[in-house]
Amino acid sequence: MPPRRSSRQVSKESEDEDGQSIQQHKKKENSQWICFINNDALEIDPNNENKTTFCKLRHPKTDRSAMFLFCNGDKDVFEVSVFSEDCRSWLIDNTVQQDGSLHITTPIDPLFLILPYILKVKERGMYMTLDQIVCDPDFPECSRLVNTSGTSELHNITDIKGSDDLQAYRYNEEKLLSWLQSKIEHLAEKLSEREICVSGAQSSTYVRTKRAMTATHDDYIRYAYGMVCDYIPTDVSARLKEHMKIPEVVEKKENEPPSKKAKMDDITPTEDYSQGKSEVKSAKASKLTVGQKKLSKVDKSGMKSLASFFSPKAKT
Numbered sequence: 479m480p481p482r483r484s485s486r487q488v489s490k491e492s493e494d495e496d497g498q499s500i501q502q503h504k505k506k507e508n509s510q511w512i513c514f515i516n517n518d519a520l521e522i523d524p525n526n527e528n529k530t531t532f533c534k535l536r537h538p539k540t541d542r543s544a545m546f547l548f549c550n551g552d553k554d555v556f557e558v559s560v561f562s563e564d565c566r567s568w569l570i571d572n573t574v575q576q577d578g579s580l581h582i583t584t585p586i587d588p589l590f591l592i593l594p595y596i597l598k599v600k601e602r603g604m605y606m607t608l609d610q611i612v613c614d615p616d617f618p619e620c621s622r623l624v625n626t627s628g629t630s631e632l633h634n635i636t637d638i639k640g641s642d643d644l645q646a647y648r649y650n651e652e653k654l655l656s657w658l659q660s661k662i663e664h665l666a667e668k669l670s671e672r673e674i675c676v677s678g679a680q681s682s683t684y685v686r687t688k689r690a691m692t693a694t695h696d697d698y699i700r701y702a703y704g705m706v707c708d709y710i711p712t713d714v715s716a717r718l719k720e721h722m723k724i725p726e727v728v729e730k731k732e733n734e735p736p737s738k739k740a741k742m743d744d745i746t747p748t749e750d751y752s753q754g755k756s757e758v759k760s761a762k763a764s765k766l767t768v769g770q771k772k773l774s775k776v777d778k779s780g781m782k783s784l785a786s787f788f789s790p791k792a793k794t
Contacts, residue, residue, distance in 0.1 A: 511577075512568055512575075512579070512580055513558075515556075515583050516556065519547060519554070519583070531547070531548050532547055532558065533545075533548065533619035534546070536614060536617050538590050538709050539708055544558075545558040546591075552622045552625040555588045555591065555623075556583035556584060556586065557585075557586045558582070560580070561580045561581075561582065562580070586709070588623055588629075589631050590709045590710065591620075591623055591626075592611075593654075595612045595613070597649065598611075599611055600648075600649035604648065605637075605647065606646055609624055612624055632647055634653055634656075635650065635657055636648055636653065651717070654714070658710065658718050659718070662722070663702075665705060665706065669698050670695070670698050676698055699722070703718070703719070703722065
């Protein structure tokens with residue numbers, strides 16, 4: 479039989495387990511984020527059961543897990559973006575927080591988050607209620623999207639059937655492309671008003687430069703299209719590009735080195751450098767010292783060369 483534990487040993491082990499659980503609980507309480515949040519999201523209505531909540535949902539473009547913030551009774555949704563660097567921490571009061579990342583919340587149209595679920599059931603070609611469409615066992619918090627303000631705009635991307643109490647929806651591609659086009663045109667107008675640079679590498683920094691004044695309307699449309707495409711699936715982006723007839727633009731790099739595949743036969747000199755070299759040699763040869771000039775005037779007839787004195791004598 480295994481040895482029986484004494485009451486003292488059992489109580490000591492339970493104390494150790496309790497102490498470890500308390501430390502883990504304190505560690506969870508001390509974990510926190512540094513986050514920029516809209517003031518409206520921090521206002522909590524005591525009469526509303528749906529509080530301001532961070533939850534993970536499926537990203538509409540990547541289809542991967544992403545963090546979002548729901549507030550105002552789940553009517554408003556904010557995307558949570560994380561800015562992180564290595565070797566970065568926060569000093570909070572008298573403590574150092576090891577996680578130095580910065581979380582930034584930006585408002586997002588909930589219709590972009592509902593769109594992937596509508597696309598998922600479009601092949602059925604039938605009208606379905608919103609709670610039947612927005613269903614994801616991997617992300618159960620997606621049910622919050624049913625209460626968002628985006629549900630009132632579903633007529634922009636779907637056909638609706640039924641009464642106000644019970645409505646069913648079916649995907650309409652023509653409406654979707656028109657809605658996305660209006661989004662892009664509105665965004666391009668705002669970029670133009672704020673003189674945002676949309677050309678070159680500086681466009682990603684959103685800074686104002688003199689070059690922004692030279693941007694055309696097509697440049698702003700193309701850049702706004704890229705921003706909207708960050709929140710829609712890839713196949714929808716391709717159809718939207720064709721719908722708006724946005725051409726491809728290949729930027730030419732300045733001071734680009736020649737291609738390595740250039741053939742050596744195509745590279746020919748424009749001048750005859752060999753002739754120049756012979757002229758240099760002849761110029762050097764024409765310059766003689768004073769001793770050489772005197773020696774050249776001496777009559778050398780009948781003289782033997784110096785090398786003849788060291789040559790072997792002929793045998794007789």
